[in-house]
Amino acid sequence: MNNNSDPTEYDIRQxxxxxxxxxxxTGKPVRLNDAAQVGLSREVATEILRMLREFQPGRDVSQEG
Structure with missing residues (x-):
């Protein structure tokens, strides 16, 4: 992740x-390819969470705007 993030920066909620x-x-939904990651199946949300924790995504823009 970037220098200001840690693996617990992301989570899932129903x-x-x-x-x-x-x-x-921030409490805001993560946006990937400009799409808010909402309304997902638990399996898909869990997989996205795993990938976010494993890889180093770019700057989190959910805090902007």
Missing amino acids: EGSGWTVYNTK
């Missing part, structure tokens, strides 16, 4: 009938 991958510092 919202309505789906799951959201979110930034634990």
